[in-house]
Amino acid sequence: MAGMRSQAMHFQARAGQKLADEVLQGALRRAQPLFTAKRQKGMASLAADGLDFGHLRAAAAAIRQAVLDDLDVWLELFEARAKARGAEVLWARDGAEVSQLVVDLARRHAVRTVTKSKSMLSEEAALNAALLAAGVRPVETDLGEYIVQLADEPPSHIIAPAVHKTIAQVDALFADAHGRPRQTRHSSDIPALAREAREILRPQFLAADMGISGANFLVAETGSAVLVTNEGNGRLVTTLPRLHVVITGIEKVVPTLEDVATLLRLLPRSATGQDISNYVSLLTGTKSADESDGPDQTVFILVDNGRAGLLGSEFEPMLRCIRCGACMNHCPVYFSLGGHAYGWVYPGPMGSVLTPLLTGLDQALDLPWASTGCNQCGEVCPVDIPLPALMRGLRERQQHQQLRPRGERWARRVWGWLALRPRLYRWLTRGLVRYLHWLADGQGRIRIFGLVPGWTAGRDLPVGPGRSFHELYAARKRD
Amino acid sequence: MSARADILARLRGAVAGSDRVTRQAAAEARLLAAARGPQPVLPPDGRLRFQQRAVAQACTVDAVAGWASVPAAVASYLETHDLGTVAVATPDLAAIDWASAGLRVACRGAVDADQVGISGCFCAIAETGTLLLLSGPQTPATVSLLPETHVTLVDSRRIVATMEDAFALLRAEHGQLPRAVNFVSGPSRTGDIEQTIVLGAHGPCRVHLILIGETV
Ligand code: SF4
Numbered sequence: 001m002a003g004m005r006s007q008a009m010h011f012q013a014r015a016g017q018k019l020a021d022e023v024l025q026g027a028l029r030r031a032q033p034l035f036t037a038k039r040q041k042g043m044a045s046l047a048a049d050g051l052d053f054g055h056l057r058a059a060a061a062a063i064r065q066a067v068l069d070d071l072d073v074w075l076e077l078f079e080a081r082a083k084a085r086g087a088e089v090l091w092a093r094d095g096a097e098v099s100q101l102v103v104d105l106a107r108r109h110a111v112r113t114v115t116k117s118k119s120m121l122s123e124e125a126a127l128n129a130a131l132l133a134a135g136v137r138p139v140e141t142d143l144g145e146y147i148v149q150l151a152d153e154p155p156s157h158i159i160a161p162a163v164h165k166t167i168a169q170v171d172a173l174f175a176d177a178h179g180r181p182r183q184t185r186h187s188s189d190i191p192a193l194a195r196e197a198r199e200i201l202r203p204q205f206l207a208a209d210m211g212i213s214g215a216n217f218l219v220a221e222t223g224s225a226v227l228v229t230n231e232g233n234g235r236l237v238t239t240l241p242r243l244h245v246v247i248t249g250i251e252k253v254v255p256t257l258e259d260v261a262t263l264l265r266l267l268p269r270s271a272t273g274q275d276i277s278n279y280v281s282l283l284t285g286t287k288s289a290d291e292s293d294g295p296d297q298t299v300f301i302l303v304d305n306g307r308a309g310l311l312g313s314e315f316e317p318m319l320r321c322i323r324c325g326a327c328m329n330h331c332p333v334y335f336s337l338g339g340h341a342y343g344w345v346y347p348g349p350m351g352s353v354l355t356p357l358l359t360g361l362d363q364a365l366d367l368p369w370a371s372t373g374c375n376q377c378g379e380v381c382p383v384d385i386p387l388p389a390l391m392r393g394l395r396e397r398q399q400h401q402q403l404r405p406r407g408e409r410w411a412r413r414v415w416g417w418l419a420l421r422p423r424l425y426r427w428l429t430r431g432l433v434r435y436l437h438w439l440a441d442g443q444g445r446i447r448i449f450g451l452v453p454g455w456t457a458g459r460d461l462p463v464g465p466g467r468s469f470h471e472l473y474a475a476r477k478r479d
Numbered sequence: 480m481s482a483r484a485d486i487l488a489r490l491r492g493a494v495a496g497s498d499r500v501t502r503q504a505a506a507e508a509r510l511l512a513a514a515r516g517p518q519p520v521l522p523p524d525g526r527l528r529f530q531q532r533a534v535a536q537a538c539t540v541d542a543v544a545g546w547a548s549v550p551a552a553v554a555s556y557l558e559t560h561d562l563g564t565v566a567v568a569t570p571d572l573a574a575i576d577w578a579s580a581g582l583r584v585a586c587r588g589a590v591d592a593d594q595v596g597i598s599g600c601f602c603a604i605a606e607t608g609t610l611l612l613l614s615g616p617q618t619p620a621t622v623s624l625l626p627e628t629h630v631t632l633v634d635s636r637r638i639v640a641t642m643e644d645a646f647a648l649l650r651a652e653h654g655q656l657p658r659a660v661n662f663v664s665g666p667s668r669t670g671d672i673e674q675t676i677v678l679g680a681h682g683p684c685r686v687h688l689i690l691i692g693e694t695v
Binding site: 051056059066201235256257258262276291309 | 481482483485486487489490491493494499502503505506507509510513514515516517519520521532536587588591606607609614615616619620621624641642643646655656657658659660661662663664665666667668669670671672673674675677678679680681682683
């Protein structure tokens with residue numbers, strides 16, 4: 001597939017590296033409680049306004065699902081209304097087509113520099129590399145994206161791209177890029193670093209010929225893009241350059257402005273705990289002749305890149321995703337490894353579902369297993385996507401497409417056969433728990449388990465009391 | 480096949496449901512209905528709620544009785560914060576007698592060198608303490624964007640409860656949307672370094688509101 005090369009096949013190897021990376025582990029340990037506390041605050045403010053999370057999320061999921069049910073119709077409506085307001089609407093099948101369209105636009109309009117506000121689709125397309133190859137300089141302007149661009153790394157989180165970086169690392173990157181000596185930094189210096197980025201990036205905003213943004217939503221009613229940001233870079237990128245290009249997935253349409261209002265009660269609260277993000281911009285068409293600011297030309301690029309294939313399948317609910325990041329913020333696997341271990345654009349539970357679906361099941365074999373099954377992600381998702389169930393569905397597909405190792409597939413078949421024969425199953429499990437109990441070291445643990453040594457490589461296997469669940473259950477019922 | 484035709488064909492193959500004409504009509508009907516989702520229960524005093532939420536968003540808020548007091552209120556804010564006496568304002572505010580308070584105000588779009596931008600707003604939203612600014616020849620978007628300090632004049636009678644109410648007002652008074660509708664809630668901020676929120680990213684670092692009309 002074209003676009004960003006997936007490294008998702010190396011999940012296990014990368015997981016080992018990430019676990020051993022002390023700096024990364026420190027950054028993750030600091031970040032997790034902040035993320036969860038922020039969402040909690042957001043949920044408290046919902047409740048204070050008499051809104052019930054479950055009720056609101058049912059409404060949000062229904063809006064997103066209604067669009068998916070008739071996605072072709074909604075896209076055509078959006079397209080017609082956007083064009084009526086003077087925007088151009090282009091379509092791209094995959095990342096390579098996105099890059100080609102943008103490079104062509106840049107050539108046609110003699111573009112030398114591009115300022116970008118966050119667009120995950122441009123990551124999918126590896127657009128920056130394509131622009132550089134065409135002699136156009138892309139400048140990421142979201143502070144987190146700017147930091148990872150300086151580090152020449154992909155983002156490690158969909159709303160906090162540089163969550164894996166410490167302040168010392170940021171200072172070193174800035175020092176090298178901005179030509180100043182490195183300094184020892186403390187948390188109290190964070191405002192100074194943000195100020196430094198503001199001052200470096202301001203002239204870039206003013207000089208850019210083209211602004212590229214994503215869109216949180218496309219509004220069919222008005223042919224508009226909705227952009228939700230805190231830094232103001234989204235506003236600058238879409239106001240100052242003469243050409244504005246919106247790159248977004250085809251699933252991002254919502255019907256009305258009222259639907260935007262409903263989704264906006266959940267998106268910032270789920271993402272950063274804010275009641276509303278600092279800037280919500282509703283952008284429609286181009287500037288009129290008597291206006292002093294705004295782009296002369298607005299181009300929408302609607303991208304499929306594998307999404308159409310999910311429609312009508314058991315994985316369709318994944319297309320409801322509004323990219324809030326709550327699932328990864330509440331994921332024990334994500335916070336053990338960070339986002340880079342997942343190997344492609346999207347990390348955490350939503351990435352574990354999306355990456356195999358968009359890049360190929362055989363290209364991301366471990367991701368559907370990167371879960372403890374705790375369902376925290378499913379609990380917090382503002383559009384009610386059953387993430388663990390979708391991961392289980394992907395595992396089943398792996399089994400059927402013979403993508404798992406032969407031994408594993410065989411073991412699963414044997415288990416399936418046994419599970420349909422309760423008497424035999426009970427008799428065997430009885431024997432097995434006794435055997436495990438006998439193997440244990442007297443403190444209820446197995447240190448090295450010869451049958452599956454990988455299991456006990458990094459931890460002990462805890463062992464129960466030597467009686468099977470069925471036995472314990474029966475005993476309990478007798479009491 | 481063009482990418483457009485290809486993608487739409489794939490989508491049509493996947494969506495079940497009735498024929499296209501019926502589905503199109505249903506979509507159009509949904510647009511016309513403009514149904515609202517679950518609504519918040521807000522306190523009756525919209526002005527107070529707006530003020531509280533704006534302050535929670537790190538805005539500063541002042542109140543004056545009428546438009547005649549605006550220049551003095553702006554001048555006193557600028558003086559307190561040592562921000563000089565020069566500002567840029569949106570052209571729709573040209574009729575205000577800025578010079579009466581010793582201010583030198585240019586009414587035009589803002590440029591990078593401008594330190595203070597003064598604008599009005601289309602309306603304000605009590606639920607979240609948000610300003611709604613429309614772009615236009617008389618209200619260029621740069622004034623609320625480029626300067627480090629943004630002063631907004633808010634007519635108390637134009638405070639609505641929710642974003643839905645703001646959209647209803649917008650439809651009633653303007654019909655179609657202007658190029659940019661910007662919902663602004665406090666000064667720009669970033670949490671991208673160690674998840675620590677700092678005020679003043681790429682947009683204004685200070686947002687000061689002057690509420691105009693009867694005080695609480
Ligand atoms: S899957 Fe749900 S929780 Fe995760 S990013 Fe998407 S909307 Fe947010």
